Amino acid sequence: MTAKLAIDLDRSSPVPLYFQVAEQISEAIRSGDLPPGSRLDNEIMLADRLGLSRPTIRQAIQYLVDKGLLVRKRGVGTQVVHGQVKRSVELTSLYDDLRRAGQEPVTRVLALEAVPAQEEVAAVLGLEPGAEVLRMERIRYAAGEPLALLHNWLPAGLAPLTAENLSERGLYELLRSAGVRMRVANQRIGARAATAVEARLLDERRGAPLLTMVRTAYDDQGRAVEHGSHIYRASHYSLEVTLIER
Amino acid sequence: MTAKLAIDLDRSSPVPLYFQVAEQISEAIRSGDLPPGSRLDNEIMLADRLGLSRPTIRQAIQYLVDKGLLVRKRGVGTQVVHGQVKRSVELTSLYDDLRRAGQEPVTRVLALEAVPAQEEVAAVLGLEPGAEVLRMERIRYAAGEPLALLHNWLPAGLAPLTAENLSERGLYELLRSAGVRMRVANQRIGARAATAVEARLLDERRGAPLLTMVRTAYDDQGRAVEHGSHIYRASHYSLEVTLIER
DNA sequence: GTGGCACGTTTGTCATGACATTCTGATGTC
């Protein structure tokens, strides 16, 4: 059952060796070369065959175990997990998700303005009340239908955001390309009935069930970089989360 | 700014050294001895002071970085994150969550029976259609009010489950104590309006917004161990999720 | 005064070696 998979290493590349190994194992799993349940060679043999040390191999395998692709068992070996794993653990925005699903999301910017932070917003962003924040309100469409009403607050001066580039790209994508490195996000997910205003904007009936999500994202340093309060049409959208226990 | 924290090691303990270190740093953060933003000693010094090697220290720190408690920066050092981090990444059940929140959840078992698996259930559990599965239906109360309607399917023979122990303990707790080690779970979260039957059971009005969650949990080996389809009263409950990007 | 460059500090990556722990399967005994 041990699979012999070919792994090319480029020692001159700036990409770490353990990452090169992890990527190629991951690709072999995705392509079916390593079917679910198949066992990898043991770490010593792998290290030997690739001309690497065992810690490097272990780091590569650990990386994939953390992502839920592999399972280790002492005394047994390392196997590809049986169940198919949806990989949506990452910090993505609705825009990214839709793009990946092959949709072509469209965004209409309803509001984009610098305002003094209200008390509640200032608190979650860790700013002084009254500090300047960027408030935005957007509607996201997919397949020609309204999907979500997005409301965001950001500390001022974080990234150059205009109605134009917000129409064409997702907020997270823009933040990332402005050098903002998001690391942790808290999300609270709930549901409620649509108000008359929301119903009109989202082409639903008043009282229709909506999915609500309040999210605050933090960067490297633990500084809040984004706070959002979003509502989704429950009839058209659901959230997917994958949990991995270490 | 470097904090001198006292760490006791017990080399005779079966608890790994890196874990002992991680636990005590974690405790120092929780207790406030290491306030947000404070810097840890560098890895070499820490290793030296504790009489450990650098890889061991790194492993301890990495463990806490993965949990979102610490932040490393090359050329700078390791710091405690600024933002408060809710730690609900773990694989828990509603019952656990309520208990931790100081509530006293009550469960009423509506159904508990062995049935042949229908096609859809068999598919997600990775069983043959018609294989025997345990079907259960429960209502969960908190503070005297109905909170959720829980519907589960499990492969037969996984754990000795009776209406009695299900009334007194959570499903995940029972599974864990039966030796089932859950590792990965996929959750799909949505919302919809209550049907008349659901409304009656949950003490809501017909059409009231409900939060829906469909979850499949897998064990060590990637085998499905539980499939659930639950509905929550949106007026009384919301889900919290924390994402950490590596 | 300001910009660029060099330097020290700290984490990131990788190699080698050793022993402990745990699971599986085979062997042997009752």
Place this chain on the structure above:
DNA sequence: GACATCAGAATGTCATGACAAACGTGCCAC
């Protein structure tokens, strides 16, 4: 034939050593 015991195999943990890369700071030149 069934159960207990033992050996092999694999991952888990830990130590030591070395070099690379990135970040911040201070110095120096213009």
